[in-house]
Amino acid sequence: LGDLITKHLKVASTVQPGGSGPNILALSKNEVDIGMAYAWQSAVAKDPTLAKDYWGEVINFTNVKLLAGGLYTQYFHAVKVKGFPASNFKELAEMVKAGQRVAIGTNIRGTAEEFTTRTLLSKYGVTYDDIRKAGGTVFLGPHTDIVQMMREGKIQVYVAFGGIGYSAMIEADTTMELEPFFLTDENFEFMTKTFGFKKAYIPKGSYRWVKEDYPSLVDYPVFLCRATLPDDFVYQVARLLDENKNYIVAAAKYFKEFDPKENWKLGGLWELHPGAAKYYKDKGYMP
Numbered sequence: 001l002g003d004l005i006t007k008h009l010k011v012a013s014t015v016q017p018g019g020s021g022p023n024i025l026a027l028s029k030n031e032v033d034i035g036m037a038y039a040w041q042s043a044v045a046k047d048p049t050l051a052k053d054y055w056g057e058v059i060n061f062t063n064v065k066l067l068a069g070g071l072y073t074q075y076f077h078a079v080k081v082k083g084f085p086a087s088n089f090k091e092l093a094e095m096v097k098a099g100q101r102v103a104i105g106t107n108i109r110g111t112a113e114e115f116t117t118r119t120l121l122s123k124y125g126v127t128y129d130d131i132r133k134a135g136g137t138v139f140l141g142p143h144t145d146i147v148q149m150m151r152e153g154k155i156q157v158y159v160a161f162g163g164i165g166y167s168a169m170i171e172a173d174t175t176m177e178l179e180p181f182f183l184t185d186e187n188f189e190f191m192t193k194t195f196g197f198k199k200a201y202i203p204k205g206s207y208r209w210v211k212e213d214y215p216s217l218v219d220y221p222v223f224l225c226r227a228t229l230p231d232d233f234v235y236q237v238a239r240l241l242d243e244n245k246n247y248i249v250a251a252a253k254y255f256k257e258f259d260p261k262e263n264w265k266l267g268g269l270w271e272l273h274p275g276a277a278k279y280y281k282d283k284g285y286m287p
Helices: 002-009 020-028 041-046 048-055 089-097 112-123 128-133 143-151 167-175 185-195 231-243 245-251 253-257 274-282
Strands: 034-038 064-068 074-081 103-106 137-140 157-162 178-180 198-202 214-219 221-226
Touching (some): 020 034, 020 041, 020 048, 020 064, 020 221, 041 048, 064 231, 064 274, 074 112, 074 167, 074 198, 089 112, 103 112, 103 143, 112 157, 112 185, 128 137, 137 143, 143 157, 143 167, 157 167, 185 198, 185 214, 221 231, 231 245, 231 274, 245 253
Parallel strands (some): 103 137, 103 157
Antiparallel strands (some): 034 221, 064 221, 074 157, 074 178, 074 214, 198 214
């Protein structure tokens, strides 16, 4: 996207790697112009209490606008080593309360998988500290490290979000005997109503451990921008995304799911920037 902006709009752009959480904070403070984040984070950013816990401060929500949503789909995956007795967060929490050791691995704090893990454990009255006090392990780090730790017997449950067939899960699936770790109906109701996740299914056979369609939460990466960007500039960036999908897919294959006609519906609670809204309306994508 940065290359497209530089080439077609003649505006110099720089791209800095970073996380979705820091991107939102930077946008809210006018420190960057455009950033990638996730639809589900809109519910956290809009709630001052949740935002304070997540970022350590309240977010200026009105200063962060949606440029394009639904860039691709991220699926909740959770697996356990074969024979581990707990099959969902409620059962895992009961083990911890009984003083039993559990070892769980997920991504760094603030990611969708870590947030989901921490949030659902808290619904059953368990914190990471409780797990550690019972002699267990909570590892927050790279997926590849978690997979290696599972092979070494150091992790029993692995929680992740990713596209179907992402590399770390393929590695785990092909090198270990795994079983599904499920979300309950109660979990789905809470996460969809509170944070805007949607329910979908990972199709049977996608991995060896998926013997039947696996019920999953899904969310969507989004492009956000600061509210004070000129409408005509955001209009043109939305146009570039629409007209140059193949160019972006060549660099990021998951982007093939992006549908310019539907993306504006898949941004969570983020409000569309007026410039983006005008483009989608002019194209007939929005009523």
